[in-house]
Amino acid sequence: MTAVLFKDLSLSESLNQAIIDMGFEEASDIQGQTIPPLLAGRDLIGQAQTGTGKTCAFAIPIVERIDPLSKNVQALVLCPTRELAVQVAEEFRKLLKHKRFISVVAIYGGDPIQKQLRALQKRPQIIVGTPGRVIDHLGRKTLRLNAVKSVVLDEADEMLNMGFVEDIEKILAFTPKERQTIFFSATLPKAILDLKDRYQNDPVHIQVARQKRTTALIDASYYEIHRRKKMEMLVYLLEQHQFQLGLIFCNTKMQVEELVERLQVKGYSAEGLHGGMPQRKRDQVMQRFRKGTVHFLIATDVAARGIDVSNIEAVFNYDLPLDQEFYIHRVGRTGRAGKSGMAITFVEKSQLPRLRNFLRCPEISLRRENLPLLAQQA
Known part of the structure; x- marks a missing residue:
């Protein structure tokens, strides 16, 4: 066409x-x-x-x-x-x-x-x-x-x-x-x-029709989790897997800023990227992320458009994306250039109908994981 x-x-x-x-x-x-x-x-x-x-x-x-x-x-x-x-x-x-x-x-x-x-x-x-x-x-x-x-x-x-x-x-x-x-x-x-x-x-x-996209190299899973436990669970997974370069998606710039602050307090090299930032600052953050001087980039969907970094080890959907296309775009930031990657999604109970809608798409396959004890209590 x-x-x-x-x-x-x-x-x-x-x-x-x-x-x-x-x-x-x-x-x-x-x-x-x-x-x-x-x-x-x-x-x-x-x-x-x-x-x-x-x-x-x-x-x-x-x-x-x-x-x-x-x-x-x-x-x-x-x-x-x-x-x-x-x-x-x-x-x-x-x-x-x-x-x-x-x-x-x-x-x-x-x-x-x-x-x-x-x-x-x-x-x-x-x-x-x-x-x-x-x-x-x-x-x-x-x-x-x-x-x-x-x-x-x-x-x-x-x-x-x-x-x-x-x-x-x-x-x-x-x-x-x-x-x-x-x-x-x-x-x-x-x-x-x-x-x-x-x-x-x-x-x-x-x-x-949707264009075919390959996600075979991405290990995708999700956790059903209470909103108050997401930060604790994120830190647990970062510690467990020892990721060196990761991308964490949030739905709003306010959530991005809050998560950046909380990760930095815990000693993580993290910076944010959202549409409310001046373009020059966004470019500087992306340059540091590409160089690996920033290990974790927390971003909204709009700001993350065009991110192409071949060695991202994991993508976290801290907030469940609003539609299927955003999900595919997000997880496609890992598993690039022939390398494998992980995609981990946090899903709140009220969001399960949206997740079921996602799973109707043949390109989306998520394995449910059990929560560790630390995140089981709301």
Whole structure:
């Protein structure tokens, strides 16, 4: 398939600049195929095992179609988990970097309701939320969807697996019938096909196959562990295996900074890498890691894009990644250049449904390991 450049997609100058700032020039397969019909207002089902790139695949056309002069909610993205909602909202913020008078708010359970009420009072045009919290705000009349132009169900199959089908239908009832309806899903079970028949109008179906990647040299395992025990378990494994060069992934820059500090206190040569750091500092950290003067690099997914160090012995998923593609990208940093490597993932009990979804991917195989005594007590 011929490569599609973002500059050839007839996007506004401000949006193109934001995409350049994010480090992208060439659209991924899912982006190249979905952005044109979505810009044209078509309904769409995007089916792909991969998660990387799918957010921008729907976010770019949504941002482009927002009317900045209207303070109504014009786009709603529903996500199965708060983690994914936060991630999607952050992608929107990056795309809105050079757009004036357009804003996005994430609403999800577990976050103080008063904080969300204040954010909604500023009248954002884009809402990213979990079904339960969206319904909560609809019931309070603090959220109105009567002017929505686009609705996205992200990871639709996972939302249905989690029992959100009634909530989704309740939310859709608050939106105009004449709207753009977009599904992104790794699989298309009958329940999604039923939703398609009921709520979509002649949707475009885009299916993108994942590229084959070799993970045969990687010994991958996971531990089901309580959040409070993860640090203790990490240190135990570092001591047990005596790794000389390792990469530790976290989902947020705050977690990166906290983990760096805690490892340094324990005497480890560790530094962090996240998107909130100036580029010059990120380059300096990477140079020290490549030279081996820093033994453990703690990073977020965005910051770690492009890391290519052949002698990384182990990758730790301190935080379970948000989707399958992030997992494959992370563990692929080890076992390179014909060498073997280890990939160790920490999974909290509440994250087991996401892990099961990962294991549906034929490229992902994880062996469950028993916790040592030190980590068995919560």
